[in-house]
Amino acid sequence: MATATVPSHPLLAGVKALLDGPGGQPGFLAERRRQAAASFAELGLPTRAWEEWRFTGVTHLEEKQWTVAERAPQLPSLADPSLADAHRLVVVDGWLRPELSQLHGLPEGVFAGSLADAAIRRPELVEPHLARHAALADHPFVALSTAQFRDGVLLWIGAGTVLDRPVELRLVARRHQRPTIALPRVLIVAGRGSQATVVHSSVGGSADTLICAVTEIVLEDGAVVDHYTMLDDDHGATHLTALEVRQGRDSSFHSGVFALGGGLLRNDLAVTLGGAGADATLDGLYLTSGHQHVDNHLLVRHSAAGCTSRQLYKGILDGSSRAVFNGRILVDPGAQKTDARQSNRNLLLSSAALVQSNPQLEILADDVRCTHGSTIGRLDEDAVFYLRSRGLDRAAAENVLTWAFAAEVVDRIRVPELRDRLRHAVLARLPSSELIREVV
Amino acid sequence: MSLLELKNLHVAIEGKEILKGIDLSVNAGEVHAIMGPNGSGKSTLAQVLAGREEYEVTAGEVRYRGRNLLELHAEERAREGLFLAFQYPVEIPGVSNTYFLRAALNAIRSHRGEPELDAIDFLKLVRERMQLVKLDESLLKRPVNDGFSGGEKKRNEIFHMAVLEPILAILDETDSGLDIDALKIVADGVNSLRGPDRASLVITHYQRLLNYIVPDFVHVLMDGRIVRSGGRELALHLEEQGYEWLEPEPSAAAVAGR
Numbered sequence: 001m002a003t004a005t006v007p008s009h010p011l012l013a014g015v016k017a018l019l020d021g022p023g024g025q026p027g028f029l030a031e032r033r034r035q036a037a038a039s040f041a042e043l044g045l046p047t048r049a050w051e052e053w054r055f056t057g058v059t060h061l062e063e064k065q066w067t068v069a070e071r072a073p074q075l076p077s078l079a080d081p082s083l084a085d086a087h088r089l090v091v092v093d094g095w096l097r098p099e100l101s102q103l104h105g106l107p108e109g110v111f112a113g114s115l116a117d118a119a120i121r122r123p124e125l126v127e128p129h130l131a132r133h134a135a136l137a138d139h140p141f142v143a144l145s146t147a148q149f150r151d152g153v154l155l156w157i158g159a160g161t162v163l164d165r166p167v168e169l170r171l172v173a174r175r176h177q178r179p180t181i182a183l184p185r186v187l188i189v190a191g192r193g194s195q196a197t198v199v200h201s202s203v204g205g206s207a208d209t210l211i212c213a214v215t216e217i218v219l220e221d222g223a224v225v226d227h228y229t230m231l232d233d234d235h236g237a238t239h240l241t242a243l244e245v246r247q248g249r250d251s252s253f254h255s256g257v258f259a260l261g262g263g264l265l266r267n268d269l270a271v272t273l274g275g276a277g278a279d280a281t282l283d284g285l286y287l288t289s290g291h292q293h294v295d296n297h298l299l300v301r302h303s304a305a306g307c308t309s310r311q312l313y314k315g316i317l318d319g320s321s322r323a324v325f326n327g328r329i330l331v332d333p334g335a336q337k338t339d340a341r342q343s344n345r346n347l348l349l350s351s352a353a354l355v356q357s358n359p360q361l362e363i364l365a366d367d368v369r370c371t372h373g374s375t376i377g378r379l380d381e382d383a384v385f386y387l388r389s390r391g392l393d394r395a396a397a398e399n400v401l402t403w404a405f406a407a408e409v410v411d412r413i414r415v416p417e418l419r420d421r422l423r424h425a426v427l428a429r430l431p432s433s434e435l436i437r438e439v440v
Numbered sequence: 441m442s443l444l445e446l447k448n449l450h451v452a453i454e455g456k457e458i459l460k461g462i463d464l465s466v467n468a469g470e471v472h473a474i475m476g477p478n479g480s481g482k483s484t485l486a487q488v489l490a491g492r493e494e495y496e497v498t499a500g501e502v503r504y505r506g507r508n509l510l511e512l513h514a515e516e517r518a519r520e521g522l523f524l525a526f527q528y529p530v531e532i533p534g535v536s537n538t539y540f541l542r543a544a545l546n547a548i549r550s551h552r553g554e555p556e557l558d559a560i561d562f563l564k565l566v567r568e569r570m571q572l573v574k575l576d577e578s579l580l581k582r583p584v585n586d587g588f589s590g591g592e593k594k595r596n597e598i599f600h601m602a603v604l605e606p607i608l609a610i611l612d613e614t615d616s617g618l619d620i621d622a623l624k625i626v627a628d629g630v631n632s633l634r635g636p637d638r639a640s641l642v643i644t645h646y647q648r649l650l651n652y653i654v655p656d657f658v659h660v661l662m663d664g665r666i667v668r669s670g671g672r673e674l675a676l677h678l679e680e681q682g683y684e685w686l687e688p689e690p691s692a693a694a695v696a697g698r
Contacts (some may be wrong), residue, residue, distance in 0.1 A: 381494075386530040389490045390540070390600065391518035391547035400535055404583070407534030 006034065007041030011061075011181075014068050015147050029119050032131045036146035043140040055324040055356045056266050056295040061238070064179040066210060068148055069093035075100060076174050082201055082230065083417050086168040087112065093174055094182040095151045105165075109158030112167065115185055118154040125156045129218050130187055133246045135270035135299060141240045142268075145183050145214035152185035155198065159191035159220070166197040166415055171213060173205030173237060180208065186215040190223035190251075199418055201230040205237030207263060213241045219251035221275060226414055228256040229267070232425055236263040243268070249275030249304070256413055257313075259286040259294050260425055270299040273307035273335075284313035285409040287429050288321035288353070295324035300342075302335040302368075311342040314409050316402060317353035328360040331368050338368040346376040347405050399430045441506060443468045443639050444489075444608055449500035451481075451488050458484045460664035461500065466608070471630075471640045473650055473675060476661035477683050482643045483527060485661070486612040489641075490524035491517045504608070518544070519551035521607030525597040525614045532584040537596065538566060540584050541603055548604060569602040573629050591622045598629035609633065610641045615649035627652030647679035660686055 006016045015037050019030050045062060046053035072092050078100065089112060090100035096114040103112055111118065111125060119126045131146045153169055171184045182205075190196055205211060219225055231239060239262055247253055259265050271280045286294045300309045315323045325344040346355045359372040379401050387397035406426050413419040444466040451459035458481045466472050476482050488495045489502065491514030502509040509517065532540070546556040557565065566580065573595045585593050594614050601609055614626055630640060630653050642653055650658070650672065658674040659666045660683070667686050668674065 380530070382528075383530045383532060385490075385492055385514060386526060387532075387540075388514040389518055389524050389526075390544040390604070391515050391551075392543060393515045393547075394513070396543075397515075400540070401532065404532050404534030411534070 006037050009041045009044075011045075011066060011144060012037050012041060012147060018148075018150075026119050026123055026127075028123065028127045029130070033147050036131065036143040040140055040143040040147055043138065043143065046140055052297065052326070055322070056264070056293065058240070058264070058266070061210065064208070066179045066181045068150065069095075069174075069176065069180045069182045071095045071150070072174060076172060076204075078170070078172065079203075082170070082421055083166060083168050083199060083415070085417065086166045086199065087163070088168045088170065089113075089153050089155075090170045090172060091152060091184045092172045093180070094149065094184045096153055107161055107163065109161040110163065111154060111156040113154060115152040115154045115187060116150065122154075125189065126154060126187065129189055129216060131216075133216050133218065133244050133272070135244050135246075135272050135301060136242055136268055139242060139268060141212050142214050142242050142244070145185055145212050145242075148181070149183040149185035149214070153187070155186070155188045155196070157188075157190050157194040157196050159193055161191065161194045163196040166199050166418070169198060169200045171200070171202040171211070173203070173209050173211055175204070175206045176208065178208065179210070181210045181212060183212045183214075186213070188215065188217040188225070188227075190217070190219045190225050192220045192248075193222040194220075195224040197226040197228075197415060199228045199230065199415065201232065202239065202241075203233050205233065205235050207236040209235070209237035211237055211239045211241070213239070215241075215243045217243070217245045217253070219245070219247045219253055219278075221248040222250050223248065224252045226254045228258070228413065228415070228418060230258050230260075230422075231262055231265060231267075232258070232260040234261045238263055239265045239267070241265075241267050243270070245269075245271040245280070247271065247273050247275060247278040247280065250277040251275065252279050254281045254414070255283065256409070257282075257284040257296065258422060259284075259288075259296075260429065261287075262292065264293045266295045266297070268297045268299075270301070271309070272301045272303055273309065274303045276304045276306045278304065279308040280310070282309070282311045282313075283409050283412050285406055285426075286313075286315045286323055287406070287426065288315070288323055289318040289429075290321060291319070292321045294322070296326070297324075298327045299330065300328070300340065301330045301332065302338040302340060303332045305335055306337045307335065308339045309341070311344075312409060312412075313344045314405065315344075315346040315355060316349065316406060317346065317355060318349040320350070320352040322353070323355045325355070325357045325374070326360070327358070327372065328362070329370055329372070331363040331365050331370065333364045335365045336367040338365060338370065340368070340370045342372040344374045345405075347402065348376065348378055349402070402430055403427065442466060442503070443505060444509075444641075445503040447501050449488075449502060450498045451484055452496050452498050453484070453494060457498065458495075458664055459488070462664075462666055464659065464666065466639050466641065468639055469636045470656045471634065471642060471653060473642045473644060473655035473658045474661055475644060475647070475658060475675060475678060478645070480661045481664045482645075482661055483612055486524055486527075486610050486641075486643055489610055490514060490522065515547070519548050521548075523601050523604055523606030523609045525594075525601055525609065525611045527612040527614075527616070529585045529593040529597055531586045531588075533586045535584050536580075537582055537584045538580045541566070541600060544600070545603060565603060569599060572602050572632055573599045574625055575599050590617045591619070594618055595622065595625060598626050602629055602633065605633065607637065608639050608641070610643065612643050613645060615644055615646060623649060624652055647675045650675045662686060
């Protein structure tokens, strides 16, 4: 197998060395990497001719010579962590750094550590799942991640284990002299009846950083997972992230994606409700300004009967920013009693901002309830007047209402410390004033 | 000098004239009722006085405490002691009723050069005023009007009024949709604010509220003009006779309150 060729593509540079290099790769992983490399080479970078990439251009990435980030010889100094009371895994440029992580006190029956290590030492935990949950099989950046990732995190939670504190995954990108890709890869396996909360944050980098973060989450029967993604970064890195979720019977998944900054962000979230009675709640909030571009692509696939899905994505757009929301609900034949709802609401603070909101329903069962709604608008002048008539000036009134719009999503965060942090982060992005802090 | 003085006020929205020359004078210590059929311009009058910018004043003037009211923004009017109880209070999810009210009160107090109320003093005031409108304490913590029943929204308006203690209160059909118990509560709230330095303008479609808030003067607004002014008995007369016997006539501009 080692003689099989790796297709040539600038973004695949280094894959051959990875497969042939010292230490090698476990057989299953090497094979999946080769397949993924071939798949990426065949797909190439998406162009706007692709239906799913119509509003988000990435071909400019080919203008740069990208290098996959090496394991940093020196550790970056980190700002304060998001959560004081959490298990913490810190990944720098795609490499897990145990020196910065904090894992004591994890209960029995949990593995939390380097994905590359686990693939070698605990293949029985990794092999059944990694790059196996193929809802995004035709997604080129998922293929790129599988071919190219160096390391990342495995969080494996044994059956019946309940994590009482959140697990924080901090993905840190350093600044580099030349264009650099970091490909943190995360695999979370929540065993039967287990329960966990994961807070995934991404910070750092520069305009010459490409962060291709791919996360796979498997919820076995009855598992409960809350997963929050925080993209709160003003350094202009390009984020191409994907989250693939596979749910077993009666499992419950809650996701919150909070995009508060960055340059170009494309976030794909695919959930497959594969066991009867599973439910998925997918919340999102994006705050954009300047020339930011945020694209949220959601795919919720109901493959089993009696599952529930809820999508609530809200956006606040300022400046000349762009947002794309594409929400696809797919109901397979036999997925009767499906209850699927989707809502995308956008608030435009500037006349130069633009939203593309595109709901898609494909229903192949006959006894289902599916609804979707999409709004794009400005602040309600009746509400502005109401607040002003009580003594708040116009700027404060507008801020209060903008906050109120965002709060619906922020208040759904189930980790109090994270919710507070998000409140502050959102408020910090609103212009002015002490007044609004007092009001909310 | 009048607290509020309207002279020949003409108001249009989107080119359509709604108010066609209103003269009205309200002194401190008085309660005036403005009655009239639907579409007569009652709510327009309330909104214009509160500073809604969509309405265009095409002629006339409004003086409030000796100043040109029309030059002031809505928030400046509020800080100068004018309050409008909305016919349709707006729901604001995500903003706590208490915190909003505290921000409003402190905006008014700092405009007057008074120190801001701290949380403890504010809560004391709020609890006291809540009694007045028998508002359930849970509505304090909830977002402003969010999920409130119709009656709760109206009582919340009166509660805001009781906390902000306006010099001139304008009630825009606060009585509509209220049962008799809620109506009495609203009336108690308004009556408790009566005083020699304050005045109220009570806009209503029905005479019913005026059994509990006894007005000093009643004006009838029809087709953008005040066609009749009188004392409390005018309201009773309207209750029996309806509005039909009053023909809108341009010459009937009322000499209000005199």
